[in-house]
Amino acid sequence: MRALRLLPLAVVDALAVYGLVALGGQRSWWMFAALLAGTAIVNAIYLSKRAVPAKYLAPGIALLLVYQVYVVLYTGYAAFTNYGDGHNGTKQDAVAAILEKSEVKLAGAEPVPIQVAERDGKLGFLLDGRPREGWHPLPYPEILDRQTEIANLRVPAEGGTLKTSDGRTASLYRATYTYNAASDTINGGGAVYRDSGHGTFAAADGRELSPGWKVFVGTENFTSVLTDTEIRGPFLGVLVWTFVFASASVALTFGFGLLLALTLEGHRIYRSLLVFPYAFPAFMAALLWQGLLNTDHGFVNEVLLGGTAVPWLSDPWLARLSVLLVNVWIGFPYMFLICTGALQAIPPQLSEAARMDGAGPWRVLRSIKLPLLLASTAPVLVATFAFNFNNFNVIYMLTGGGPRDAGAPVDVGSTDLLITLVYKLAFGGSSRNYGLACAVSILIFAVIVAVTLAGFRRTRRLEEA
Structure with missing residues (x-):
């Protein structure tokens, strides 16, 4: 009978472990700490023989924290940022997206035959039909089912990036913009783009690159x-x-x-x-x-x-x-x-x-x-x-x-x-x-x-x- 009573707690703990692993992989440490602390408190309450009132209050308080308090706090946080279209990621994400958008097909480079393959849930290309350990070529029907994912696939190669549009051949692309980490600038299009302080790379003439990234803007939204x-x-x-x-x-x-x-x-x-x-x-x-x-x-x-x-x-x-x-x-x-x-x-x-x-x-x-x-x-x-x-x-x-x-x-x-x-x-x-x-x-x-x-x-x- 006691085992049946502990079954819901075991399910909650299993979901918590899954969430902790996912948050650890994303390096969202504050959410990791909050979930860990919450799981520990729930276990302490329901494994105790004395905290009877808390056993009835805990579910309501947990839902209140997740669906009310967290939402209110996040709304307050977002109100002091430039969060929105074109500003919903990190600076690293913005740099990667800008460089990817600047890629053009390399002139004179012939398409190379490829096989789309998968290993541990990740896609890649096999060149010249040569097998690689752990990589399994995808059958053609699965290529058709995953064509959007394959079309967005970018594989680093010497001199640029390989991309495919048909799943059979890949072409070499090269970015026309470059990022200088030392000076935190992007060069391209005849201009140098620097961090404007508002979540964008901007040139001296006012031109801005898209996308930008999320930054703290203080009371700017209110004013x-x-x-x-x-x-x-x-x-x-x-x-x-x-x-x-x-x-x-x-x-x-x-x-x-x-x-x-x-x-x-x-x-x-x-x-x-x-x-x-x-x-x-x-x-x-x-x-x-x-x-x-x-x-x-x-x-x-x-x-x-x-x-x-x-x-x-x-x-x-x-x-x-x-x-x-x-x-x-x-x-x-x-x-x-x-x-x-x-x-x-x-x-x-x-x-x-x-x-x-x-x-x-x-x-x-x-x-x-x-x-x-x-x-x-x-x-x-x-x-x-x-x-x-x-x-x-x-x-x-x-x-x-x-x-x-x-x-x-x-x-x-x-x-x-x-x-x-x-x-x-x-x-x-x-x-x-x-x-x-x-x-x-x-x-x-x-x-x-x-x-x-x-x-x-x-x-x-x-x-x-």
Whole structure:
């Protein structure tokens, strides 16, 4: 029985050993040390007879460290680097890639017959059909299956590098650029390229070689958001719209939910029907509304508006209105449920006492129910604001952030929130800038923290009033 209990621990240890071997081969020593320490702690906990609470806490803490703490720390680290397309490797990798890109086929050199062979998982060439110990020629069907890998294979040879395009013959290539390790320069193309200090080799006339490498740039990503003319304008526009979208979404969903909660008080069937939009997945609802609001074939234009071609999702202002209304449609049932529960929790004696003193329904609502309702729902409103501030699903599924602002120097649209702008910086377009995206993510976090703290202070005042 004890052996069965230790079986999961044995599996974890086996996976840890595999990870340690892989990390040791990659010389990622800090991750090696972290994994080793974590494995030792897990074994100490589960082999002990006393650490019973820790046995239940350890899995959750481990997942928290891997999927939350590590991600946050790496985001913070990347925000201070130039990590992105063309800057995602080491300097040695960049030098090797530049020299490889400069290789040209040697003039006058005849192709030589080869056999593609493999030894210990590595590919190579056999020249003149001569066998080599441990090398096994690949059969032709396997050459076809691995033709991409073979086409990228470079075998050092006297005077250059051998490369093949057909798996049968190889040609000699020679790099036209050379790297001088002593001076840390690359010579070629009639210029000398030196380390610019920003992760690239640059010539005196400003020309740069690609790719570069990842380097620490300090607060450059943060300052560029506010000082770079290509980023500042779109960023500030998106920031304003994000606040408007989040604030309006909270106000409209809360107002609509409260109105329905007051109107349908006691009508159980209608209240049950209003929960349906909330039960439907939000991303599916956004996709459904994308079809309903289609300019040419959507239900809204074709049926409700009699064939009128209203550009709901292609006009900038109509697109903003559309995403806001769709978000209200998705969010109001939640606020309806919150307001219904909060209203039912208010003692009816308070309303009865106010009516006996001559207060009308509006006075009871404004002076009795609404203050008590806001005191109990304020934390929910703050959390809803934070959620809508990062409401990626509705924007991405409905408009993709569009319609695109053709005058903007970066890929940004009229309905983009900060979170979708981060996504586009990191994964959209032809030039991905992970460092800048991480910096904007940290700015989003700072804004949400500030708004949340202000909201909770306001909540405390409502509770004390």
